[in-house]
Amino acid sequence: xxxxxxxxxxxxxxxxxxxxxxxxxxxxxxxxxxxxxxxxxxxxxxxxxxxxxxxxxxxxxxxxxxxxxxxxxxxxxxxxxxxxxxxxxxxxxxxxxxxxx
Amino acid sequence: xxxxxxxxxxxxxxxxxxxxxxxxxxxxxxxxxxxxxxxxxxxxxxxxxxxxxxxxxxxxxxxxxxxxxxxxxxxxxxxxxxxxxxxxxxxxxxxxxxxxxxxxxxxxxxxxxxxxxxxxxxxxxxxxxxxxxxxxxxxxxxxxxxxxxxxxxxxxxxxxxxxxxxxxxxxxxxxxxxxxxxxxxxxxxxxxxxxxxxxxxxxxxxxxxxxxxxxxxxxxxxxxxxxxxxxxxxxxxxxxxxxxxxxxxxxxxxxxxxxxxxxxxxxxxxxxx
Numbered sequence: 001x002x003x004x005x006x007x008x009x010x011x012x013x014x015x016x017x018x019x020x021x022x023x024x025x026x027x028x029x030x031x032x033x034x035x036x037x038x039x040x041x042x043x044x045x046x047x048x049x050x051x052x053x054x055x056x057x058x059x060x061x062x063x064x065x066x067x068x069x070x071x072x073x074x075x076x077x078x079x080x081x082x083x084x085x086x087x088x089x090x091x092x093x094x095x096x097x098x099x100x101x
Numbered sequence: 102x103x104x105x106x107x108x109x110x111x112x113x114x115x116x117x118x119x120x121x122x123x124x125x126x127x128x129x130x131x132x133x134x135x136x137x138x139x140x141x142x143x144x145x146x147x148x149x150x151x152x153x154x155x156x157x158x159x160x161x162x163x164x165x166x167x168x169x170x171x172x173x174x175x176x177x178x179x180x181x182x183x184x185x186x187x188x189x190x191x192x193x194x195x196x197x198x199x200x201x202x203x204x205x206x207x208x209x210x211x212x213x214x215x216x217x218x219x220x221x222x223x224x225x226x227x228x229x230x231x232x233x234x235x236x237x238x239x240x241x242x243x244x245x246x247x248x249x250x251x252x253x254x255x256x257x258x259x260x261x262x263x264x265x266x267x268x269x270x271x272x273x274x275x276x277x278x279x280x281x282x283x284x285x286x287x288x289x290x291x292x293x294x295x296x297x298x299x300x301x302x303x304x305x306x307x308x309x310x311x312x313x314x315x316x317x318x319x320x321x322x323x324x325x326x327x328x329x330x331x332x333x334x335x336x337x338x339x340x341x342x343x344x345x346x347x348x349x350x351x352x353x354x355x356x357x358x359x360x361x362x363x364x365x366x367x368x369x370x371x372x373x374x
Contacts, residue, residue, distance in 0.1 A: 004163060011162050015181055015221065059290025060157035060249060067186050073119060080292045094251070094331040095291055 003056050003092060005034040006044070010057065014064045049076065050083020056093030103271040105145040106278035107346045108138055108370040109309070109339045110233075112154065113284060114224035115362040117188035117231055122361045134355030134368035135232035141370060142233055147278035149197045149240045150233070151204075151266070152226050153342065155248035155283045155335040159223035167215030168254040169262055171208075172243040173201040179222025179230075187224055189231050194222065197240040200275060204242070207269035212262045229282045246341065248283065248334040256318045259337040263344025270345075281342035283335030286328065287364040293330065295360035301328045302356065302365045305336060310351040310369060312343050332364070346371040 009030070012019040022030040031041050043051040049066050053059070059080075066076040090096050111131075120128065142150070159181045161167060177194045180187050198218075205216050220243055222230070230237065246262070247253055270277045285305050286298035308316040317340050325333040351371040358365040 007158075008162065008164065011158050015159055053291075058158065058249065059294075063290040064182065064186075067183065073115075077292055077294055084292065094326075 002035045002037060002040060005036055006040045006052070006055065007057055007061055009034045009036075009044070010061045010065050013068070014061065048083070049079035050081075051087055052083075053080040053095070054083045054087040054090050056091055056095065058094065103273060103277065104267055104279060104345065104373060105147055105276045106142050106370075107280070107342055107349075107373060108141075108351075108368070109281040109283075109342050110135065110138060110229055110368050111284060111362075111364050111366045112225045112228045112282040113287070113289065113362050113364040113366075114182070114187055114228065115359075115364075116228050116366065118186055118224075119361050120188060123359050127357045127359050127366075131355055131357050131359065131366040131368070132232070137354060138368050138370065139233045139235070142278050145278060146276055147239065148275040149200055149242055149277055151242045151244060151270075151277060151279040152229060153244040153246065153263075153279065153281040153338045154225040155338050156223050156225045156245050157249055160217065160220055161245060161247065163250050166247055166250050167245070168247055168258070169212065170215040170217050170245045171201060171205050172196060172220045172241075173198055173205060173216045174218045174220060177220050177222055177241065177243065180227040181221040181223050187227065189227050192237045194230065194237050195240045197242060200273070201242050203273065204266065204269045207272065208262065208265045211265035212258065225282060229280060233280070244341075246337045248337050251322075253322065253334055254337065256320060256337060256340050259340045260314065260318060260344035263341035264347055266341070267345040267347070279342065279345055281338035283338040284332040284364045285336060285339075285367065286330055287332035288330035289332045289363050291331075294363045296330070297358040297360065297365045298328055298330075299358050299365060302367075305329075305339075306353055306356065306367070306369065309339055309343055310353060312346060312348065312350055314343070314347070317343055342371065346373060349374055
C-alpha cells in the first residue's frame with residue numbers, strides 16, 4: 001500500500017491550482033504520476049471516500065477531496081462510517097482504533 | 102517593549118464554515134468572547150501578532166515536515182481552503198520580515214527552527230484572524246508546530262520554544278502579541294467529529310491557566326490520543342503559550358462545547374507580568 005503517495009496527491013490537489021487543473025483536465029495522467037496501487041487509484045477515481053479513510057488517509061486531507069467531489073459535511077462523515085462498515089477498521093495511521101492497534 | 106498580550110483560542114473550520122448550523126446561543130457566546138479578545142489585543146496596541154498554530158497539511162507535508170517553522174515573509178495569503186467551504190474570503194495578510202528574522206535568529210540559540218518565506222494560511226490561522234484582526238491590517242508572524250504527522254516534538258520542547266520566544270520578544274522594542282490556537286480534545290474530520298471530552302478539556306485548561314508546568318508536560322501522547330483524540334495533539338500550541346508566559350496565570354473567557362464546530366470553543370487570556 002502506498003498511502004504516502006495517495007496522501008501526497010491529495011495534499012497537492014488541495015493546495016496547488018496547477019494540480020487542480022490537471023485533476024480537471026487529465027485525471028488519469030495525474031494519477032499516473034504517483035506510485036499508487038490499483039485499489040488506491042480506483043478509490044480516488046470513484047471516489048470511495050470511505051475506503052480512502054479506512055486506508056488511513058488523514059481526514060485533514062480527505063475532507064477537502066470529499067468537498068471537491070461534492071460531499072457536503074454530513075455526507076462526508078457518513079461516507080467514512082460506511083467505509084468502516086464495509087471495509088473494517090482503519091488499517092494504518094492516526095485513526096487506527098485503540099482496540100485494533 | 103516586548104510581549105504585550107498572550108492568549109489562546111480555538112480555530113476549527115466549522116466555527117466559520119458551519120456557523121449557521123450551531124446552536125445560536127452557544128455560537129454567539131463564543132463569538133462574543135472572540136470579540137472581547139480582539140478588543141483586548143487592540144487595547145495593547147501591538148505592532149505584530151505572532152500566531153502559534155497547528156496547520157493541517159496546507160504548506161507542510163511528510164516529504165519535509167518541520168517540527169517548528171516560523172514565517173519570514175513580507176506578506177502571506179489565506180485561506181488556502183475553498184472560501185465558501187470555510188466561510189472566509191481570501192486576503193493578503195501583512196507580515197514583518199525583519200522582525201521574523203530577528204526572532205528566528207534569537208530563538209535558534211535554544212531551539213532548532215525551520216523558516217518559510219512562503220506560507221498560505223489555512224483555517225488554523227484564518228479563523229482566529231477573521232475574529233481578531235478582521236481588517237487584516239495587523240502584521241502577523243505565523244508559527245507552525247507540527248501536531249498532525251507524527252513523530253511530533255515532545256511537549257517540553259513546545260514549552261521551551263515558548264520560553265525562548267518570550268525572551269526574544271522581550272529583547273525587542275516592538276509591541277508583540279502572541280496567541281496559540283488549537284483544539285483541546287477533538288476528533289476533527291473523522292466519523293467521531295463532534296465528540297468533545299469536556300472534563301478532560303477543563304482539567305487541561307485549569308493546568309494551563311495556573312501555568313502548572315510539570316502537570317502540563319506530564320501528558321503522554323498515547324493518553325492524549327485516547328482522551329482527547331488526534332486533535333488533542335494540538336495542545337502543543339497552548340503549551341507553547343504557557344512557556345511564553347511562565348510564572349503567569351490566566352483567565353478563561355469562554356469554554357463552550359459546540360459539536361457542529363467539532364471542538365470545545367475556547368478563549369483564554371494570560372495576565373502578563
